[in-house]
Amino acid sequence: MELNVIITGVGGQGNVLASQVLGNAAVYKGFHVSIGETFGLSQRGGAVMSHVRLFKEPRYSPLIPPNRAHIVVGLEPLETLRIAQDHANPETLFIVNSRPIYPLNVIAGDVDYPDTAWIRQVLEQGGSRLYWLEGTQLAIELGGPIMLNMVMLGALCAIQSFPLETKDIKDILGEIFPQSKLEVNYRALDMGEELISNYEN
């Protein structure tokens, strides 16, 4: 058994933390886990992608081989589109936050940010299923854009083929966050889960 999940977005969106939370929960559920994090110069404001791999047997490659991602969690639309060609396949399920973060070269007018409706359409045509979510809006209501990563993990846990539930994530959050931050993160997970269970296409 092998389940490959990519979390992609922009530095500062909490991508690496999300993959760490997911990995910890998976280890407690008895999975062997391998996570590849890409950061560094792309730490803040650059493109960031984490590969999270769950296995029944020990395997170590920190990178998902080309076009073998089962699920892509996109924290930002353009970054989701960027990795689709090399990492997705016709069976890939996309869970994508619709709110763009504009690159500096877009802000400067050197290049255009593609129309988000078009991004949505391409992802819909590319994979097996697309959940296009107003995640940032929900995160702001919960207390700030930084809550987005937990909203999106909640959404991921609502996917039937994904073997972890929000409860599994909640069980390990105490190791990551201080007590004072737990309640709001629990709420973010629940609300993310609801985004999928109430999803209307």
Added chain:
Amino acid sequence: MNRISQKKGGTRMLLQANEAIARGALEAGVIFAAGYPGNPSSEIIETLAKASRDLPIYVEWSVNEKVALEAATGASFAGCRAICSMKQNGVNVVSDFLTNLSLSGTKGGLVLVSCDDPGGISSTNEEDARAFAPLSDIPLLEPSSPQEALDMARWAFDLSETINNIVMIRSVSRLSHSRSDVQVKDLPDFDVQPYFDTKVSFHTFPIVAKHQARHEKLRMAEELFENSPFNFYRGPSRPELLVIGSGCAVDYAIDAIEIMSLWERVGVLKLGTTWPLPRKLLLENLQKSESILFVEDVDPFIETNVKALAAEAARQVGVKTFHGRGSGDFPLCGELGPSHLLEFFGNYFDLDWKDQEFRNKMGSLTKGKIPPREFGFCPGCPHRGSFYAIKTALAWDDRDGFVSGDIGCYTMGIWPTGFNQVKSVHAMGSGSGIACGYGKLEGFGFDQPVITVCGDSTFFHATIPALVNARFNNADILLVVLDNSATAMTGFQPHPGTGKTAMGQPTQPVDIAALCESMGLEVHVGDPYEMKETARRLYDLMQKQGPRVMVLRRKCALVQGREGGFPYDMHVDQSLCVGEECGCGRYCTRIFRCPGLIWDKEKKKAMIDQVICVGCGICAEICPQGAIKKEAKG
């Protein structure tokens, strides 16, 4: 209690490979750790620093890598186990000490960890630091998973004490920044009593005899490597192709073999001990196949050495066809990835591995429509203000001036985010050293003003000698210290100017301005957020001669964000913004390039992205219409 300091072994936990190296060192009873921050190595010392709250160990961020290894060596000479970690560039810095240390030998187990950065993901160079193992005649271990990183780190100290010499562990970004489930063992009692035995001494004389002894130590290591569990073969007894390699590249090969169902046809010899090479093991395995594929990052290190070995033993192992980076099958530069392996096997065995239909479909849908994401300073970053002031001062001066750059977040001054002001970047401290050269060219008719920049941590690391040189030789240099009170790029580690040690203890901060004044330099202190005032003072300083220093002081925006945030709510007054009619050519967004200040394509006016803007307020200064408004947060 921190998981890393958990006394009891036996549990399985998710660890980053750098954390696993730290845990392995603790399981070996390390009591002394030193390093200098640098991606992708920083988490090793950070993890040990956190563990120092629970365990009787000493951990420091040293002023630079050379001093870090020297300090760790002091602990080793006193009989303690010590670890020292750094990125590949750091090994260059320690190399003078290292090549001498390996002659004198060590006492308590001493391990140097180099975390290399294939592809230069967060570096100014791509370098394979494994070259320092043969250069210094020291054993080299290369883990390929977090579990192996832990096991190797633990064993490396035994090896070091067996041969009485320093041992090198080499990781790469992809491994250091990977996480997987790791089985930990018990921690020991850390009950060491440091003592320097004055009956022995550690020096390099007589040199040739010590050199010979160093080779003997390597021979001992090689014998141990022949039976090491870190080397193993997996595959059929007579594979059509034998893969030999190290690190993550071996994992990619194994994944590709699984995907293409090639275990009947391909064998893998995974090497964890790569210098000296276990020759007997290699000769035995080389006989298995006529075709050999080498997989490793970055240089063909194993490849070149195994080829030499196979040439020597050609009568025994037979004639081979070699594949690898050195043989032209993979690129000689950059990181190897899963697709390199799939592609090679696909061509070699004539198998289809690509979902070409999907790739073509996505490729044709997205072609040319995905813009790159340009690197840039964070919203609120003081460097944006500093470079804006520098750009303004150089423009006022109008003698084609430029910036001699250095290593840190502000290296991005080479790009539009720093207004392309930085024209050279090399090693830590080199910006000022190079500026010493420009500073002596006036007599030959050179009149372009040069500003050199360095961060606060870089100042302590390697700029001080260049500055002393400028004073000594009276060079005309203008150093701007971009003091953001943090080693920001690598994760906000404390340094000599911050008043706090790695273990969180208060310490007397070294005052950069006072230090410069004590050298008899002209020193000014300014605020990068006061862009016009800073530009004016820089302009004045540019008109003077001799060594001059301007310290621009303002906390890193990410630290400020954590420590109380920023004072302003920003907005663009839409009635004042005249958009493209302004005449400034969209200065606010086209030139200033803050991610929080964006352009509304429909209204053709500037606006604040409220999700991104932190409220530093500096952009209010740049709008000729005064349309960018700051209001104190309510």
